[in-house]
Amino acid sequence: MPHALRILLFAVLACAPCAVLPALEHVLFDTDLGDDVDDAGTFAVMHALADRGEIAILGVGIVNGNVHAVPCADALNTFYGRPDLPLGTIKVGAPINHNTFRMGDLAAQYPHDLTQAAAPDVVPMYRRILAAQSDRSVTLVVVGQATNIANLLKSQPDTISPLNGVALMRQKIKIYSSGGNGRATLPYGDAGWNYQNDRQAAWYELEHLPSEFPTVEAGGSGLRMVIGSCYLQAPPDHMVRKAYEYYFGGVAKDRPTWDQMRMLYGARPGGRGMWDRSADGNMTLDVATGILAWTATPNRNRSYAYVNDAATVQAQMTELMMHMPASTPTAITAPAAGTTLSAGQQVTVTGTGSNPTWSIDILEDGQPAFASGAGPSFTFGSLVDSGAVFGARSNGQSYGWLGSANGETRERGVHADQRYDTLNHMQNLGTARTWEIALANGEYDVRLVMGDPQFAHQTNHVFLEAARQADPDGIDLFDEYAVKTTVADGQLTIRPDVNAGPGAKIVFIDITRVPIPSSQPIAVNFQPAGVPIPVGYRADTGAAFGDRGDGLAFGWLDGANDTARDRASHADQRYDTFIHMQKTTPRTWEVAVPNGSYAVHLVMGDARYADQTNHVFVEGTRQADPDGIDLFDEYDVVVQVADGRLTIAPDANLQAGAKIGFIEIRPVPV
Numbered sequence: 001m002p003h004a005l006r007i008l009l010f011a012v013l014a015c016a017p018c019a020v021l022p023a024l025e026h027v028l029f030d031t032d033l034g035d036d037v038d039d040a041g042t043f044a045v046m047h048a049l050a051d052r053g054e055i056a057i058l059g060v061g062i063v064n065g066n067v068h069a070v071p072c073a074d075a076l077n078t079f080y081g082r083p084d085l086p087l088g089t090i091k092v093g094a095p096i097n098h099n100t101f102r103m104g105d106l107a108a109q110y111p112h113d114l115t116q117a118a119a120p121d122v123v124p125m126y127r128r129i130l131a132a133q134s135d136r137s138v139t140l141v142v143v144g145q146a147t148n149i150a151n152l153l154k155s156q157p158d159t160i161s162p163l164n165g166v167a168l169m170r171q172k173i174k175i176y177s178s179g180g181n182g183r184a185t186l187p188y189g190d191a192g193w194n195y196q197n198d199r200q201a202a203w204y205e206l207e208h209l210p211s212e213f214p215t216v217e218a219g220g221s222g223l224r225m226v227i228g229s230c231y232l233q234a235p236p237d238h239m240v241r242k243a244y245e246y247y248f249g250g251v252a253k254d255r256p257t258w259d260q261m262r263m264l265y266g267a268r269p270g271g272r273g274m275w276d277r278s279a280d281g282n283m284t285l286d287v288a289t290g291i292l293a294w295t296a297t298p299n300r301n302r303s304y305a306y307v308n309d310a311a312t313v314q315a316q317m318t319e320l321m322m323h324m325p326a327s328t329p330t331a332i333t334a335p336a337a338g339t340t341l342s343a344g345q346q347v348t349v350t351g352t353g354s355n356p357t358w359s360i361d362i363l364e365d366g367q368p369a370f371a372s373g374a375g376p377s378f379t380f381g382s383l384v385d386s387g388a389v390f391g392a393r394s395n396g397q398s399y400g401w402l403g404s405a406n407g408e409t410r411e412r413g414v415h416a417d418q419r420y421d422t423l424n425h426m427q428n429l430g431t432a433r434t435w436e437i438a439l440a441n442g443e444y445d446v447r448l449v450m451g452d453p454q455f456a457h458q459t460n461h462v463f464l465e466a467a468r469q470a471d472p473d474g475i476d477l478f479d480e481y482a483v484k485t486t487v488a489d490g491q492l493t494i495r496p497d498v499n500a501g502p503g504a505k506i507v508f509i510d511i512t513r514v515p516i517p518s519s520q521p522i523a524v525n526f527q528p529a530g531v532p533i534p535v536g537y538r539a540d541t542g543a544a545f546g547d548r549g550d551g552l553a554f555g556w557l558d559g560a561n562d563t564a565r566d567r568a569s570h571a572d573q574r575y576d577t578f579i580h581m582q583k584t585t586p587r588t589w590e591v592a593v594p595n596g597s598y599a600v601h602l603v604m605g606d607a608r609y610a611d612q613t614n615h616v617f618v619e620g621t622r623q624a625d626p627d628g629i630d631l632f633d634e635y636d637v638v639v640q641v642a643d644g645r646l647t648i649a650p651d652a653n654l655q656a657g658a659k660i661g662f663i664e665i666r667p668v669p670v
Contacts, residue, residue: 025054025055025056025139025266025267025268025269026055026056026058026133026137026138026139027046027049027055027056027057027058027138027139027140027141027263027266027267028058028059028061028126028129028130028138028139028140028141029042029046029057029059029060029061029141029143029263030060030061030063030122030140030141030142030143030144030148030149030179031043031060031061031062031063031064031073031142031143031144031259032062032063032064032096032098032143032144032145032194033062033064033069033072033073033076033103033144034064034066034068034069034072034098034099034100034101034103035064035096035098035100035144035193036100036247036255036258036259037100037101037228037243037244037246037247037255038143038222038255038256038257038258038259038260039143039144039259040076040101040239040240040243040244041227041228041240041243041244041255041257041259041260041321042143042259042260042262042263043073043076043077043080043240044080044240044320044321044322044323045260045263045264045267045317045320045321046141046263046267047076047077047080047081047082047323047325048319048320048321048323049263049267049268049320050080050082051080051081051323051325054267054268054668055139055267057082057085058086058129058133058138059085059086059087059088059125059126059129060073060077060085060086060087060088061087061088061089061090061122061125061126061148062087062088062089062090062119062122063089063090063094063095063096063122063144063145063147063148064090064094064096064097064098064144065090065094065095065096065097066096066097066098066099066103067104067116068099068103068104068107068116069089069099069103069116070087070089070114070115070116070119071103071104071107071112071114071115071116072103072104072106072107072112073087074087074107074112074113074114075106075107075110075111075112075239076110076239076240078110078111078112079110079111079239079325080325081325083111083112083113086120086125086129087114087119087120088119088120088121088122088123088124088125088126089116089119089120089121089122090121090122090147090148090151091121091122093147094147095145095147095197095198095201096144096145096197100247101243101244101246101247102246105246106239106242106243106246109239109242110239122148122151123148123151123152123155123165124158124160126148126152127152127155127158127160127161127165127168128160130161130168130169130172130173131160131161131163131168131172133172134172134536135171135172135572136171136172136173136174136213136572137172137174138172138173138174139173139174139175139177139266139267140169140173140175140176140177140266141177141262141263141266141267142176142177142178142179142262143179143194143219143258143259143262143263144179144194145179145194145195145197145198145201145202146178146179146180146194146195146198146201146202146204146205147198147201149201149205150198150200150201150202150204150205150208151201152165152168152169153165153166153169153204153205153208153209154204155168166208166210169209169210169213170210170212170213173210173213174213175213175214175216175266175269176209176213176214176215176216176266177216177218177219177262177263177265177266177267178205178215178216178217178262179192179194179195179219179262180192180194180195180202180217180219180283180285180292181217181219181220181292181304182194182195182219182220182222182223182258183220183223184220184221184223184224184306185220185292186217186220186278186292186293186294186304187278187293187294187295187304188291188292188293188294189291189292190290190291190292191285191290191291191292192219192220192258192292195285195290195292196290199285199287199290200287202285203285203287206283206284206285206302209300209302211299211300211301211302212301213301214280214301214302214303215283215301215302215303216265216266216277216302216303216304216305217283217292217303217304217305218261218262218265218266218275218277218304218305219258219259219261219262219265220258220261220304220305220306221261221275221306221307221310221313222256222257222258222259222260222261222262223256223258224256225256225257225261225307225310225313225314225317226254226255226256226257227254227255227257227260227314227317227318227321228244228248228252228253228254228255229252229253229254230252230318230321230322231244231245231252231321231322232251232252233322233392234322234324235324238324240321257317260317260320260321261307261313261317264313264316264317264320265305269599269636270599270636270637270638270668271313271316272305272636274307274308274309274312274313275305275306275307275308276305276306276307276308277303277304277305278294278303278304278305279296279303279627280299280300280301280302280303280627281294281295281296281297281298281299281300281302281303282294282295282296282297282298282299282300282302283300283302283304319392319398322392385399385400385424385435386409387401387405387406387407387408387409387424388400388401388405389401389402389403389404389405390402390435390436397437397438398437398438399435399436399437399438400435400436401433401434401435402433402434402435402436403433403434406424406425406433406435408424408425408428409422409423409424410422410423410424410425410452410505412452412453412454414453414454415453419449419507419508420449420451420453420478420507420508421453422507422508423451423452423505423506423507424505424506425504425505426450426462426494426495426496426504426505426506427496427504432495432496433495433496434493434494434495434496435493435494435495435506436491436492436493436494437491437492437511438490438491439487439490439491439492439511443484443485443486443487443594443595443596444484444485444486444487444492444511444512445482445483445484445511445512446464446481446482446483446484446485446492446509446510446511446512447480447481447482447509447510448462448464448469448480448481448483448494448506448509449478449479449480449481449506449507449508449509450462450478450479450480450481450504450505450506450507451476451477451478451479451505451507452477452478452505452507453477453478456475456476456477458475458504458505459471459474459475459504460479460504460505461496461497461504462481462494462495462496462497462504462506463493463494463495463496463497464481464483464485464492464493464494465485465486465487465492465493467483467485468497469481469483470497478507486595486640486642488640488642492511494506494509521664521665521666521667522538522552522554522591522593522663522664522665522666523536523537523538523662523663523664523665524537524538524539524540524554524591524662524663524665525537525538525539525540525573525574525577525661525662526540526542526564526577526578526579526660526661526662526663527539527540527541527564527566527573527577527578527579528541528564528565528566528577529541529564531566531573531577532573533573534572534573534574534662537574537662538552538554540554540555540579540589541564542556542560542561542562542563542564542579543555543556543560544556544557544558544559544560545557545590552591552592553591553592554589554590554591554592555589555590556587556588556589557587557588557589557590558587558588561579561580561587563579563580563583564577564578564579565577565578565579565580565606565659567606567607567608569607569608570607574603574661574662575603575605575607575632575661575662576607577661578604578605578606578659578660578661579659579660580658580659581604581616581648581650581658581659581660582650582658586649586650587650588647588648588649588650589647589648589649589660590645590646590647590648591645591646591665592644592645593641593644593645593646593665593667594641594644594667595641595642595643595644596640596641596667596668597638597639597640597641597667597668598619598638598639598640598641598646598665598666598667598668599636599637599638599665599666599668600618600619600635600636600637600638600639600646600663600664600665600666601634601635601636601663601664601665602616602618602623602634602635602636602637602648602660602663603632603633603634603635603660603661603662603663604616604632604633604634604635604658604659604660604661605630605631605632605633605659605661606631606632606659607631607632608631609631610629610630610631611629612629612658612659613625613628613629613658614633614658614659615650615651615658616635616648616649616650616651616658616660617647617648617649617650617651618635618637618639618646618647618648619639619640619641619646619647619648620639620647621637621639622651623635623637632661638668646665648660648663
């Protein structure tokens with residue numbers, strides 16, 4: 001079912017059940033929970049990303065030997081609606097035994113059922129999880145000491161997998177966001193707290209990690225980006241708020257965000273442009289001195305990254321940390337939907353992880369929903385906009401009026417339908433006001449009602465996004481607009497036209513995300529006909545654009561492309577085949593998809609010959625070859641499709657010989 005929002009204006013915002021699309025990233029999380037409170041903040045970020053459909057959490061491993069770490073992690077997972085996540089712990093040789101925010105006291109206040117003794121050994125658990133995943137599909141995020149990963153690398157073939165730890169990681173890991181550089185000294189300097197607390201494990205990890213996947217030290221910028229006082233705005237029983245309060249002795253304060261940085265970089269690939277990443281090279285740790293050093297050679301696919309857009313990263317991270325669980329147990333102390341409640345009563349309704357809704361609070365920001373009326377009422381099943389300036393609301397959404405608060409709310413007390421009985425002026429006394437709501441980019445069906453049940457003196461010309469909605473019948477009580485619109489900047493905007501007459505009023509809005517029909521990713525391998533097709537992929541053998549069956553249409557523009565090759569030299573068939581994009585003439589490839597946002601993973605190159613420079617456009621977004629002529633280049637980009645086709649086209653600077661290997665396309669969920 002599509003994701004629906006209702007805003008009574010202005011009274012209200014509600015959401016219907018929404019279909020959960022498959023995760024973009026499969027995340028395995030290793031943490032020293034209890035060593036610092038940023039680990040608790042990272043649980044919040046991780047679960048927020050999962051609730052939004054951006055990631056699937058494969059499991060959590062604990063490297064802290066404190067007896068309260070596992071119960072606290074279990075309580076956090078349960079708090080966020082995932083009580084049965086695989087959760088393992090180090091059993092022997094824990095590098096630390098720390099408890100900086102009273103984990104035992106904290107966990108005791110929240111449901112959980114796992115103890116340190118009952119938790120499985122983390123290394124066999126990791127082996128079992130990895131063995132069950134598709135090749136090169138796992139994002140590994142480590143925010144503590146390297147001990148568990150060093151032990152995983154040392155693990156030997158067993159009944160779980162015939163591969164040793166190095167080979168298993170080589171086969172399954174896609175990217176590793178690792179736990180070093182906490183002092184932000186790279187390319188040379190102090191290795192940071194995590195590596196310092198088990199130098200031998202950190203050295204072993206860096207020496208033995210496979211180079212087939214990137215290892216990135218992305219947490220250094222967290223030293224100077226501090227977050228935590230935002231939890232003063234969270235409900236008092238928010239578990240992560242309590243963790244910060246315990247850490248600081250009573251009041252939540254700001255704290256560095258090393259660990260949240262590592263999670264955000266690893267788990268949200270579309271945001272990695274907010275970091276400047278070094279070139280790939282090598283990373284070494286001097287066990288005697290604790291010095292961590294990056295060098296350009298040899299190239300072992302190791303790099304480090306520092307934030308280049310601090311304001312955006314901080315805003316995103318704060319929003320994710322403040323996320324309210326989508327699966328808090330339902331508490332309903334009100335009549336059934338469609339009835340009316342008196343202001344002053346507080347009702348909270350939330351859903352399960354598979355049916356997420358937002359909290360419903362009749363007291364919006366501490367004030368009655370309709371401050372202008374005596375004994376106002378509220379239609380159950382909706383949320384309130386009472387004129388506040390744009391910002392985060394206690395219901396988990398961000399919406400409101402730009403510039404300043406709009407105090408022109410009215411309740412007429414004359415209409416039987418409460419939705420039509422309340423309003424807020426958009427242009428009273430000549431001052432035009434704009435309203436926005438933060439939404440995921442994508443296509444939406446919008447129903448907008450403007451007017452006044454009592455006074456017919458408004459002409460409602462209004463812009464919804466960039467599309468002008470002209471009042472069809474002049475001055476009357478109500479005007480209703482049904483519009484399909486695309487959000488591309490993260491905000492849906494409603495503003496009056498300059499010709500809107502004085503008194504134009506907004507009443508309520510229903511917003512429904514247009515669902516993407518298929519929740520399955522599209523995976524296409526470019527290859528000759530008659531050779532093996534990788535599992536889960538469709539083959540493009542160079543045919544002109546057309547119907548490929550099962551609702552898919554893709555192919556090459558301007559006729560067939562007969563330049564497919566199979567090198568028979570790479571163990572992974574996806575990397576062994578390709579089609580030229582500019583052997584002689586530039587060629588463009590397209591796939592038909594519903595309009596919306598998509599995460600694209602594109603691999604270009606040749607397993608045998610390094611003779612191409614792969615500058616390419618993905619739906620108009622230029623992907624520049626980061627390292628010149630070599631075998632392969634991989635790009636991860638989020639794009640917006642507005643014309644029903646996702647297009648891959650060579651850049652004018654693309655040199656002869658550039659080749660496309662395979663592409664994975666996933667709808668970005670709401």
